[in-house]
Amino acid sequence: MTNAYDPNGYEKGRADGFEKGKKDGFAKGLEDAKALKDNPPLNEISLKWRELQCADKLTAKFGSSVTLNDRDMECLKETVKSAIWRLEIFANKQSVPIVLKIFKGPVANQDLTELNMYRKASGILPDLMPSIFLIEEGINGDDIWVFMEFVPQLKGQIIFTPDHFDRIIPSLAKLHAQTYNDNFYNHWDTFADWLPRYDSEATSLERQKMQKGTLEYLDKSEERPEIKQRLESSYDRLRSILKKGPIYFLELIQAGKSIIHNDLQTPNIGCSNVGDENWNIKFIDWEGARFAPCWFDMFNLMGVFFAYRKDWRNEEEAVIQRCAHLYAAEMSKYGIQFNGDPIRLYKMAYLQRVLERSLYLQLQWAIEGQKSAFLLEGYLEKINIWGKELGLH
Incomplete structure (x- = not known):
């Protein structure tokens, strides 16, 4: 017995299959998005943080274990010479904002002045400079990373007079x-x-x-x-x-x-x-x-x-x-x-x-x-x- 071709049934099956595929794809997309939200891929800063064991090195500074919040990072400023990031760490059971300033190598003389102020002068002027938590050199070749205290700028806090x-x-x-x-x-x-x-x-x-x-x-x-x-x-x-x-x-x-x-x-x-x-x-x-x-x-x-x-x-x-x-x-x-x-x-x-x-x-x-x-x-x-x-x- 030969089955007769039913063009209406074919089109209905095709439409049903398309809708099912769309729903399954949407569900899979939501699942993948939730997985990414719960476990975001680590960016370069997070990877280097772990590679350099920064959490262990900062423990003595904060008097407790330190954890980097990989989901809360903001680039505040970037130029050809440097980049400034606002990071968040957890220490002593509380959230602490810190600054990462990246000096891109090779470091120019003018940037060396600033870098040496952090390396050598922060102990002489401790109340007037951000506290320096950690300095890591030789990153990606010649880059230098400075982790320091986050101090809110006056700009944005007040209307200056x-x-x-x-x-x-x-x-x-x-x-x-x-x-x-x-x-x-x-x-x-x-x-x-x-x-x-x-x-x-x-x-x-x-x-x-x-x-x-x-x-x-x-x-x-x-x-x-x-x-x-x-x-x-x-x-x-x-x-x-x-x-x-x-x-x-x-x-x-x-x-x-x-x-x-x-x-x-x-x-x-x-x-x-x-x-x-x-x-x-x-x-x-x-x-x-x-x-x-x-x-x-x-x-x-x-x-x-x-x-x-x-x-x-x-x-x-x-x-x-x-x-x-x-x-x-x-x-x-x-x-x-x-x-x-x-x-x-x-x-x-x-x-x-x-x-x-x-x-x-x-x-x-x-x-x-x-x-x-x-x-x-x-x-x-x-x-x-x-x-x-x-x-x-």
Whole structure:
């Protein structure tokens, strides 16, 4: 007996099979997804963590066994030179965020400065730097991994205003006092072969090169009508002042040097208790660290803020008055007395940094079109007003 072909039955069977396959596939997908969620594949950090036995090495630091949470990792920042990860570990029956900073090899000199601050200076400045838990070298060839304390950045926690300078300056003075003049030289063996120094021959030659470059950009500005117009009222004055450099104020140098952070923006200032009256400040990202006039960090903290924040310019003089005296008073708590007027020293630090570096960069960006030179007019105004006040012209 021959079975008759039933086209309707064939199509129904085909449709039923498709639906069953779809349901089975969906169920299998859910099962696989649940398995991945419960047991995620280990990424490179997790694998290296186990290979290097980091948990065992951190046990002594935390006083208990340590476990890495493989499911909670966030890359906060990555460049060609480094990467910063926020990790979570479990220790003492609680969750603890930590930071992993990866220095990608070969490590450049500027990154070596930051790395050596973590290797060698954290014991000298323990209250002002993140705690360093572990440093592993030779990862994937030349990479260096630094596991350190997670300190929440001020950026994102508060809307920053000049009133917050008062919360930061006591910690800044403490940083400077601990390495001020002889206190630095007492640790000479720790810093001698790697920390840039303002009084070194290499740094002096760099300032001379920058001075020459600034004068050359001034000359080039004469060939660019739009830039020539911006410099018209300042050109002759600038040439005259620059030829007096590259050191413009011996009084500033004589006021004393210390280790400075050199990049005091809110992403580089951490605080874990912004709700309290007295902030527990720790400074983050030390690649610009150097031994230099201590007042430079007051420029890095306040001068750069006001240069970018035109909405606060009307407050600038009053804030300088208050904060320069506050910094001097905080330094005096450590037995450090400045002979000069604090406001005058701040203005000297501002002009010295602008004339030896910032002005060069603004002119370079304006002429070569690398970036917008929107700070140029503000710097020129300060050079004119404060330069006259301080006897530069």
